[in-house]
């Protein structure tokens with residue numbers, strides 16, 4: 661397969677720059693609103709079964725469907741009647757914004773596969789081609805417009821994703837993450853994945869306070 665890429669340089673006029681900026685501003689608002697709605701829904705499903713935050717808890721009816729591209733695009737049509745600024749960018753521009761949000765992003769641990777193969781796990785891990793898998797994954801993400809990034813893996817299994825406390829080294833046989841500081845308990849791999857996701861979000865410049873409030877993944881307010 662041959663991939664040919666052309667690059668074009670735009671030379672917009674002042675008027676065009678103003679238009680672009682206005683469109684981008686509207687796209688940003690639509691993105692942030694739709695993202696907030698998705699996060700609230702997810703958070704409402706993640707409160708621990710045996711406790712409730714003292715400050716706030718996300719309460720969304722149990723039968724409320726998860727917001728997706730189709731429901732949000734439909735809402736956009738309704739919102740246009742109330743907010744005329746939404747009618748300024750072309751309808752496809754705002755729909756594309758929602759589509760990109762639907763695609764989300766993927767963060768993976770930045771693993772040194774060669775060093776890994778030399779150590780405990782043996783050479784056969786190279787045969788299993790995990791490194792190759794990441795290459796393929798990053799290519800697929802690029803093709804599908806999904807953001808892909810490798811993030812620092814250090815201590816990802818030792819940090820509490822809920823309060824960022826260092827909970828110490830775990831044996832591989834220890835399958836549960838339990839934080840003695842905040843009480844957050846979950847599967848060890850889930851906790852590590854949450855830490856990696858938080859690092860990825862920080863790396864791409866998502867508002868850091870989302871993490872400081874512990875709301876992104878756990879739905880439990882953070883007391884750190």
Ligand SMILES: [Zn+2]
Pocket residue numbers: 820821822823824825839840841842843844
């Ligand atoms: Zn904790």
